[in-house]
Amino acid sequence: MSLIDVSPTFSQPIAAPEKPARQRKVSCVLMRGGTSRGPFLLEEDLPRDEAARDQFLLTVMGSPHPLQIDGLGGANSLTSKVAIVGRPSHPQADVDYLFAQVAIDRAAVDTGPNCGNMLSAVGPFAIEAGLVEAQDGETTVRIFNRNTKSLVEATIQTPGGEVAYDGDTMIDGVAGSAAPIRLSFGDAAGGKTGALFPTGQRREMIEDVAVTLIDYAMPMMLVRADAIGLAGDETPAQIDANTALFTRLERLRREAGRRMGLGDVTGRVIPKIGILSPARHGGAITSRYLVPDTCHRAHSATGALCVAAAARLEGTIAFDIATPKGDAVTVEHPSGRFEVALSYDDKGDLMAGVLRTARRLFEGRVFLQPPSAAAGQGEDFDLIRKNAVQLAESEVEL
Numbered sequence: 001m002s003l004i005d006v007s008p009t010f011s012q013p014i015a016a017p018e019k020p021a022r023q024r025k026v027s028c029v030l031m032r033g034g035t036s037r038g039p040f041l042l043e044e045d046l047p048r049d050e051a052a053r054d055q056f057l058l059t060v061m062g063s064p065h066p067l068q069i070d071g072l073g074g075a076n077s078l079t080s081k082v083a084i085v086g087r088p089s090h091p092q093a094d095v096d097y098l099f100a101q102v103a104i105d106r107a108a109v110d111t112g113p114n115c116g117n118m119l120s121a122v123g124p125f126a127i128e129a130g131l132v133e134a135q136d137g138e139t140t141v142r143i144f145n146r147n148t149k150s151l152v153e154a155t156i157q158t159p160g161g162e163v164a165y166d167g168d169t170m171i172d173g174v175a176g177s178a179a180p181i182r183l184s185f186g187d188a189a190g191g192k193t194g195a196l197f198p199t200g201q202r203r204e205m206i207e208d209v210a211v212t213l214i215d216y217a218m219p220m221m222l223v224r225a226d227a228i229g230l231a232g233d234e235t236p237a238q239i240d241a242n243t244a245l246f247t248r249l250e251r252l253r254r255e256a257g258r259r260m261g262l263g264d265v266t267g268r269v270i271p272k273i274g275i276l277s278p279a280r281h282g283g284a285i286t287s288r289y290l291v292p293d294t295c296h297r298a299h300s301a302t303g304a305l306c307v308a309a310a311a312r313l314e315g316t317i318a319f320d321i322a323t324p325k326g327d328a329v330t331v332e333h334p335s336g337r338f339e340v341a342l343s344y345d346d347k348g349d350l351m352a353g354v355l356r357t358a359r360r361l362f363e364g365r366v367f368l369q370p371p372s373a374a375a376g377q378g379e380d381f382d383l384i385r386k387n388a389v390q391l392a393e394s395e396v397e398l
Contacts, residue, residue: 023367028060029125030072030362034117035173035298035335037079039072039366040125043086043096054100054109057082059368061102068104072366077291080104083118085126092151093144095126101269112192113218113270114147116301120181120356123154124163128360134158148191148217155182165359172336173298178357185305185352186345188217192270198260202315206252206259212317213260217305217352219271221256222317223249225288232277232286236295236334239275239288246293249273253292272300274307276321283330283337285311285322299333305352307331308340312350 029040039060047053058064061080062071073080084098099118101110123141126132132141139158144151157164157179167179189196193215203212212222225232228245239245253273257265265271273290280286289296289303296303308329311322322329331338341353 023369025365025367026060028072028364028366029128029360031083031121031125032174032359032361033083033115033119033121034171034301034356034358035078036081036115036117036300037074037361038081038083038118040083040085040121042129043084043098046084056368057100057102057109058107060366063102063104064106066105070369073102073104075104077101077104077294078297081115081118083115083122083125085122085129085131087131088144089146090144090151092142094132094142095122096144096146097122098146106267108267110269111147112268113272114145114150114191114302116183116217116303116305116354117356119143119145119152119301120154120183121358121360123156123181124165124358124360127156127158127163134161134163136161145191148188150185150187150191150217153182153184153186155184157181163360167357169355169357171355171357172333172338174357178359181356181358183301183354183356185217187349188305188309188352189350190215191217192219193260193262196309202313203317204259206255209252210317211252211256212310213256213271214306214310214313214316215260216309216350218300218302219260219262220274220303220306220310221253221271222274222276222307222310223252224317224321225275225277225286228275230275230277230288232275232288233280234288236288236297239290239295246290249290250292272303274303274318276307276318278321279323279330279332281332281337283332284308284324285318285329286332289333296333298335299331299338301338301354301356304331304333304338304340305354308342309350309352312342 026045031040047056061073062068067075080102082100086096089096099115122143126141127134139156141154164179168177169180170177199213209227256271273292275288277286287307289299310316310318311329329340343351345351
């Protein structure tokens with residue numbers, strides 16, 4: 001036999017693999033909005049049926065899996081978000097926006113709350129998707145948020161009729177600077193519950209804790225930090241490690257949801273929780289924002305609006321703590337500060353405005369798993385999660 005034997009190794013021919021089911025491709029833009037990030041999708045590309053749509057989003061994000069390894073999710077609540085943008089259903093709007101919070105560890109999609117950070121990227125996305133015609137200089141996009149049934153105006157920088165992302169505006173929680181995006185909230189009161197104070201009270205007791213139950217841009221349960229054994233300036237990691245605290249707060253939150261008319265909020269992300277204390281760095285108030293089973297590394301935009309509004313309304317938990325200056329309420333959070341401008345319109349309704357930034361990160365198509373491949377997703381999840389936790393806690397030398 002020669003040194004190089006080219007004879008067949010196998011006596012039987014290798015059968016060609018079965019042709020896999022064709023993957024569906026959907027146009028997708030990955031964007032950062034404020035301190036959040038996620039895919040932006042056109043509503044026309046999604047299933048009309050709500051259950052089918054939610055399964056679609058779970059597949060896109062790679063849930064349930066602790067690392068969302070088979071999708072676009074970032075294994076963090078701030079990067080497991082989706083924005084769905086479509087033609088307007090409101091006569092005064094240019095586009096509709098539906099926000100979806102996709103769970104990481106379970107097959108669940110929550111469209112109850114709005115996300116003001118993701119909202120900041122809706123205007124640029126809508127312009128570049130051809131849904132809104134850009135003007136030279138600035139373009140105002142009127143957005144109808146379906147989650148809260150409210151209108152928001154976003155003012156985008158569009159020199160020469162094109163969206164500008166580069167600029168000098170800096171926001172805490174995001175490195176570098178970008179073009180400013182002004183968000184104006186005109187009818188943010190009672191978007192989910194129908195009233196600014198759903199129970200009719202500005203302060204009440206749940207068990208032995210005084211709370212304010214308020215719905216301004218986001219339904220929230222506000223508590224004083226010292227009422228639950230905290231100083232209020234703890235890091236997110238310190239709060240996340242306090243399992244006894246979360247057990248107690250979840251019990252209070254479920255009762256708050258019931259009182260606010262939201263029903264059984266078990267497994268849902270609203271109402272959110274704001275843990276409030278005095279400002280330490282020249283702001284008006286300090287907030288730790290729970291989402292609700294982890295502490296936000298910065299602060300949600302809608303949550304900051306809610307805290308700021310409460311800080312201006314006498315009788316609330318926030319009013320007693322806050323020291324606002326002028327028309328603005330500066331909310332201090334783990335990554336810095338969040339400034340909210342407040343005013344009243346001609347009808348006496350509270351108006352709020354914030355400054356955010358956004359960036360277009362990637363555009364292309366996202367591939368969806370065929371049904372046969374997605375069917376086993378989530379199997380042995382407890383083992384996968386245990387291994388992921390062990391991996392995260394291990395020390396790796398490179």
